[in-house]
Amino acid sequence: EILSKGPGVTDREMLQAAVLHDVVEDTTCSIGEIESRYGQGVANKVDWLTKSPPREGMSKQQIKDEYFERLVSAPEDVITIKLADRLSNVQKLDTHPRPKKQRSYYLETLERILPLARNIDWFSQKFEEWRQHFSYLELEEV
Numbered sequence: 001e002i003l004s005k006g007p008g009v010t011d012r013e014m015l016q017a018a019v020l021h022d023v024v025e026d027t028t029c030s031i032g033e034i035e036s037r038y039g040q041g042v043a044n045k046v047d048w049l050t051k052s053p054p055r056e057g058m059s060k061q062q063i064k065d066e067y068f069e070r071l072v073s074a075p076e077d078v079i080t081i082k083l084a085d086r087l088s089n090v091q092k093l094d095t096h097p098r099p100k101k102q103r104s105y106y107l108e109t110l111e112r113i114l115p116l117a118r119n120i121d122w123f124s125q126k127f128e129e130w131r132q133h134f135s136y137l138e139l140e141e142v
Contacts, residue, residue, distance in 0.1 A: 002084040002088055003018055003080070003081070006087075006126065007122040007123065011077070013038075013041040013042050014045070014077050014080070014081060016038050017041075017042045017045035017046050017049070017078075017081055018081045018085070020034060021045075021046060021049040021081060021082075021085055022049075023046065024046060024047075031043050031046060031047050031050070034046050045075075045077065045078050048074045048075070048078040049078060049081060049082060049085075051064070051066075051067045052066060068112045071112075072115075072116070076119075079116050079120070080120060083113065083116060083117050083120065083123040083127075086113045087123065087127065087130070089105075090106070093105060093106060093134055093137075094134070102137060103137045106138070107137070107138070109127075110131065110138075113127070114127050114131070
């Protein structure tokens with residue numbers, strides 16, 4: 001919904017990839033299965049949006065760091081999908097039951113997601129509005 005109503009995305013592959021972006025991480029579905037059902041374009045986008053499986057000795061934070069570092073070089077359509085995903089996730093950040101998680105997710109969004117939005121006007125504006133609305137989380141040590 002954010003992609004279509006916000007920046008006006010109508011590209012079928014982008015919309016399919018947006019719906020499927022968490023499937024590989026959250027289910028037993030593989031990139032190969034996505035490719036056979038939806039095509040290589042959708043599978044490639046979903047692959048960009050999927051965190052790598054942990055390698056021995058990797059912490060959750062290291063996996064996240066690797067994922068965000070990789071996203072910096074992602075194609076613009078993939079970044080657009082990620083921005084929509086994160087905007088969806090943070091719109092009601094204040095309803096999260098754990099204040100520490102609210103703050104850490106807010107700060108992660110500032111550090112890792114807002115730079116990705118710089119060159120995409122619609123998202124840049126929306127994330128700036130969002131940042132102002134939740135700016136109290138920058139100041140609070142929860």
